[in-house]
Amino acid sequence: MKVPDYIAKLKAYVPGKPIEELEREYGISGCVKLASNENPIGPSPKAVEAIKEALKDLHRYPDGYNYLLRQRLGEKLQVSSSKIVFGNGSNEIIELLARTFLQEGDEVIMPSPSFLMYEIMVQAAGARPVKVSLKDLAVDLGKMAECVSGDTRMVFVNNPNNPTGTIVSRDAFEAFLDRISSDVIVVMDEAYIEFVRDEICPRGLDYLDSEKAVVTLRTFSKAYGLAGLRIGYGVMKKDIADYINRVRQPFNTNMLAQVGALAALNDDAFFERTIRLVHEELDFLYEQASKMGLRYFPTQANFFLIDLEQDANEVFERLLSRGVIVRAMTAYGYPNYIRVNVGLPEENQRFVEALKEVL
Numbered sequence: 001m002k003v004p005d006y007i008a009k010l011k012a013y014v015p016g017k018p019i020e021e022l023e024r025e026y027g028i029s030g031c032v033k034l035a036s037n038e039n040p041i042g043p044s045p046k047a048v049e050a051i052k053e054a055l056k057d058l059h060r061y062p063d064g065y066n067y068l069l070r071q072r073l074g075e076k077l078q079v080s081s082s083k084i085v086f087g088n089g090s091n092e093i094i095e096l097l098a099r100t101f102l103q104e105g106d107e108v109i110m111p112s113p114s115f116l117m118y119e120i121m122v123q124a125a126g127a128r129p130v131k132v133s134l135k136d137l138a139v140d141l142g143k144m145a146e147c148v149s150g151d152t153r154m155v156f157v158n159n160p161n162n163p164t165g166t167i168v169s170r171d172a173f174e175a176f177l178d179r180i181s182s183d184v185i186v187v188m189d190e191a192y193i194e195f196v197r198d199e200i201c202p203r204g205l206d207y208l209d210s211e212k213a214v215v216t217l218r219t220f221s222k223a224y225g226l227a228g229l230r231i232g233y234g235v236m237k238k239d240i241a242d243y244i245n246r247v248r249q250p251f252n253t254n255m256l257a258q259v260g261a262l263a264a265l266n267d268d269a270f271f272e273r274t275i276r277l278v279h280e281e282l283d284f285l286y287e288q289a290s291k292m293g294l295r296y297f298p299t300q301a302n303f304f305l306i307d308l309e310q311d312a313n314e315v316f317e318r319l320l321s322r323g324v325i326v327r328a329m330t331a332y333g334y335p336n337y338i339r340v341n342v343g344l345p346e347e348n349q350r351f352v353e354a355l356k357e358v359l
């Protein structure tokens, strides 16, 4: 068997531990997972209803054009619906961008630490990830612009950045765009944009009609509560979308995902409840961390980092044995930090109690 060198060198993504697995391993129940930035409330009840209704059509192929969701989303975002590409999670859009536009020898600039999928997808396409360190936990756009070379085809900006929760400012983003050629695709991954409270935060969509090639990625996995369904999308210039549509599988978003996402998109009450809960509970968690004398980093997302000033893997293991799953940031280069996402009030309380015991 022959495998390309760049595939042989790949390291698989390690997802957050599923609750069921932890409960099996430790023989415990009622575990709390604050590790994958999921919506703590659950799925939108309207999405669940719509999915039940659609079950009777499962013998049919889905609509490869995703017409209904496409129309509604285009209307809501005020963009031409032909500029939207749906994916099996926004993860698939990252993969499609890499497969469509990259080849061996190409370079892609990305922040580090950031979402690990950028590196994996770029490397899997045979291209070279160029990782630019964060500055004070934030994406360093100035440094990233400096790293652009003749081989650069794409730049990833994760805004807010996972795992640090920081944003770039509109001014910094515009100064960055000024320095980037319109031949380079700038991917704004906005998986957490709905949680942002800081008004200086730019939106990728505002640059869709600029001369620059800005692609905005959004997802139904976080604020819309549908991580298990797998649906997200990218908004981009029509010529970029046209190339991706040649590469993507015709039925890459499944029927239930299409129907569920449309219902969730129309469920304003659920969306607003989610955002309110995340903000209120984030403030609660900040307060608790302060009371415990822990250094934490304020966030614009639904998760944040805490500096434990000791080995985060050990604390992670001890929290696990108490039925609380968080993320140790060792693999992201922060051996003393954990990332915690906001849960329900009782889950956050439980995390705080467990952390107190463990420390």
Ligand SMILES: *Cc1c(COP(=O)(O)O)cnc(C)c1O
Binding pocket: 037, 088, 089, 090, 091, 092, 115, 158, 162, 189, 191, 218, 219, 220, 221, 222, 227, 230, 231, 232
């Ligand atoms: C969660 C997340 C996504 C969304 O992934 P899906 O495939 O849509 O579930 C994208 N980017 C980042 C940075 C994320 O954290």
